[in-house]
Amino acid sequence: DTGVSQNPRHKITKRGQNVTFRCDPISEHNRLYWYRQTLGQGPEFLTYFQNEAQLEKSRLLSDRFSAERPKGSFSTLEIQRTEQGDSAMYLCASSSPGRALNTEAFFGQGTRLTVV
Amino acid sequence: AQSVAQPEDQVNVAEGNPLTVKCTYSVSGNPYLFWYVQYPNRGLQFLLKYITGDNLVKGSYGFEAEFNKSQTSFHLKKPSALVSDSALYFCAVRSNQAGTALIFGKGTTLSVSS
Numbered sequence: 358d359t360g361v362s363q364n365p366r367h368k369i370t371k372r373g374q375n376v377t378f379r380c381d382p383i384s385e386h387n388r389l390y391w392y393r394q395t396l397g398q399g400p401e402f403l404t405y406f407q408n409e410a411q412l413e414k415s416r417l418l419s420d421r422f423s424a425e426r427p428k429g430s431f432s433t434l435e436i437q438r439t440e441q442g443d444s445a446m447y448l449c450a451s452s453s454p455g456r457a458l459n460t461e462a463f464f465g466q467g468t469r470l471t472v473v
Numbered sequence: 474a475q476s477v478a479q480p481e482d483q484v485n486v487a488e489g490n491p492l493t494v495k496c497t498y499s500v501s502g503n504p505y506l507f508w509y510v511q512y513p514n515r516g517l518q519f520l521l522k523y524i525t526g527d528n529l530v531k532g533s534y535g536f537e538a539e540f541n542k543s544q545t546s547f548h549l550k551k552p553s554a555l556v557s558d559s560a561l562y563f564c565a566v567r568s569n570q571a572g573t574a575l576i577f578g579k580g581t582t583l584s585v586s587s
Contacts, residue, residue: 361516388573399477399563399577400517413572448517457573458505459524464517 359383361465363449369471370439377435378468382451389432390462391424392448393417400448406432407457439472446470475500477566479578486554487586494549494562494581502570506547508538511561511580520562523547534558554585 362381370376382389387408392400403422405413408429418424421439426432436443446469450462476499486492498504508520521532528540538549547564561582565575 390574397579399565399579400575402574402576405573413574415574450517458567458569459522461507461519461522462575463519464509466514466516 361449361451361463363447363465363468365468366466367469367471369473372441372472373438375435375437376439376470377433378447378449378470380432380434380449380451380465382431382449383453383463385453386451386463387429387454388452388457388460388462389426390450390452391432391434392450392464394446394448394467395444403434436470439470441472444470444472475566475568475576477564477576477578479562479564479581481581482579483582483584485584485586488556489553492549492551492554492558492583492585494564494583496547496549496564496578497545498547498564498566499545500566500568500570502568504545504547505567505569506538506540507565507567507575508532508536508547508549509563509565509577511563513560517563520549554583556585556587559583559585 389406391403394400406426421437424434446467448467450464452460452462478497506523509517523540531537564578
């Protein structure tokens with residue numbers, strides 16, 4: 358499968374714990390995005406990487422959230438001191454080189470986080 | 474601020490009938506518009522996009538969408554619905570003045586009955 362891969366698919370954690378999610382984009386894609394989706398809502402943008410550089414961050418990305426893409430390939434999203442409000446589906450997407458505005462993003466199946 | 478509105482939470486059509494899923498947007502600058510579909514337990518799948526040029530764009534699975542600049546709309550259409558089209562549909566927009574983030578609507582559930 359050459360699509361966007363996210364692990365784990367599901368994560369249940371206790372409030373206050375730290376969690377880390379991984380995203381492996383499509384291999385030739387240099388752009389990578391993280392989104393969050395809650396029930397009944399569309400995906401909300403969190404952050405964007407071009408290669409290893411984090412170029413955009415949403416105001417939704419609080420200090421407890423950090424994302425990395427150290428070698429310009431896979432990315433990780435870490436949430437520290439999780440809160441119940443962090444419960445959501447976390448989506449990763451990637452897109453190919455070319456004009457950023459023109460190119461569609463391809464999404465992974467997401468990681469569903471439940472904070473209890 | 475950029476925004477996307479999908480005014481209908483749910484659209485119901487009978488198989489074989491035409492379908493329309495509505496989307497309106499608000500952006501500064503030129504809009505780049507996208508439609509995605511989400512099936513249960515599957516990721517968002519790209520359907521089609523409008524960048525520039527012809528206002529009618531054709532996409533996957535027989536879907537098309539019409540860009541209307543004066544009405545700031547980008548409605549998704551299909552001439553003949555299939556039961557397998559039943560899914561959650563999202564409209565999204567980018568602007569040349571607001572970065573690369575896609576801004577999504579809340580989604581419209583399409584239900585096609587046999």
